Amino acid sequence: YQRRVRGLNQGSASSKKKIFKPMLHSLLLTLSLYAYVLVLYAITPGPIQPGYATSSGPKKEPLLYKLNGLRVLFLLLATFGSLCYFKLLKPTDFYDARWGNLIIANLLGLLFSFACVEFKPKSLQEFFLGRYWNPRYGLVDAKMFLYLLGASVLELHLLSFAAKIYVNEGTLDWGTLVYVFLFSFFVLEYLYHEHVHLYTYDFVAEKVGFKLGWGCLVFYPFFYVIGLWSVVESPSERPKSPTLPFLSVFLFFAGYILSRGANNQKYKFKTSPSATFLGIKPLTIGNVILCSGWWGVSRHVNYLGEILMSIALAIVCGSWIAWFYPLYYLLLLIPRERDDNNRCREKYGTFWDQYCKKVPWRIVPYVY
Numbered sequence: 425y426q427r428r429v430r431g432l433n434q435g436s437a438s439s440k441k442k443i444f445k446p447m448l449h450s451l452l453l454t455l456s457l458y459a460y461v462l463v464l465y466a467i468t469p470g471p472i473q474p475g476y477a478t479s480s481g482p483k484k485e486p487l488l489y490k491l492n493g494l495r496v497l498f499l500l501l502a503t504f505g506s507l508c509y510f511k512l513l514k515p516t517d518f519y520d521a522r523w524g525n526l527i528i529a530n531l532l533g534l535l536f537s538f539a540c541v542e543f544k545p546k547s548l549q550e551f552f553l554g555r556y557w558n559p560r561y562g563l564v565d566a567k568m569f570l571y572l573l574g575a576s577v578l579e580l581h582l583l584s585f586a587a588k589i590y591v592n593e594g595t596l597d598w599g600t601l602v603y604v605f606l607f608s609f610f611v612l613e614y615l616y617h618e619h620v621h622l623y624t625y626d627f628v629a630e631k632v633g634f635k636l637g638w639g640c641l642v643f644y645p646f647f648y649v650i651g652l653w654s655v656v657e658s659p660s661e662r663p664k665s666p667t668l669p670f671l672s673v674f675l676f677f678a679g680y681i682l683s684r685g686a687n688n689q690k691y692k693f694k695t696s697p698s699a700t701f702l703g704i705k706p707l708t709i710g711n712v713i714l715c716s717g718w719w720g721v722s723r724h725v726n727y728l729g730e731i732l733m734s735i736a737l738a739i740v741c742g743s744w745i746a747w748f749y750p751l752y753y754l755l756l757l758i759p760r761e762r763d764d765n766n767r768c769r770e771k772y773g774t775f776w777d778q779y780c781k782k783v784p785w786r787i788v789p790y791v792y
Contacts, residue, residue: 450524475622554633574644683729
């Protein structure tokens, strides 16, 4: 009986050790990563540019933003590569520790969300949406940091998950190669166009709370890569032929042209109202609402582009689980379009009504 008790105690201690050690590794890995990105964002130089959002003071001056996202990402990837080269980390570490990292990221996301309302939320709505529009310390802007962190960790996950497939199989199939290429392009071009995103819904119409904070600390870097989560250990689900992956490339870049073209045209109009964009003369309603080019196709054709890109990424994975990614975009963008429609009607009044008559389609031309 005593030997059995000792065996049970030893087994219990061994089980606790098996849980404690990986969680400690995830804690150190996640805290170090998030803190390192914050430090890089704070100290890495970059051009300073005014955005569309304004200060809360009586003068309502445009807020200034430091645009160093690409530099931070390249420094982070160089650091990760160096640590792997000197065997201080393994290329597969972010995949191997994914569940522990997800738990730690969730705890950080909740802590950050409560901090955004000074640990005293007045309502569930305030906790979810936030209390302050643009919390910042000097040029260290909370929204810029959150989106940069989400994009940077997402890129590390893409590379680490692909590395795991390579370690397991000794090669990378066409589906994985195309998926990582397309998503890496998505991350790089997003950071390249930081100046454009200063004029988008996220920076203009959202406060910093659980939705944005937890979204960028947890959902963005972990859920977006759900396509690889579902197929790393399931090689039979991944397409072996290059036909389907390359077809998804065409769909992805068709969506990219719609999304990036619309956002860049709007940015050009906001910063230089009379300037042409790719040879397209700006036609307006009341000199405040753009209704030519992409914005004459539907009122949010950029959302259609993002949905098409997400569908392309789901197709290339070959797993049904990957379809949760485009489903998320539908659940995000359809209500967002409604909210933006209400905001614009309140802001522009009859001009917005005229625009809705001229461009009746909300997102998908001739459909919705």
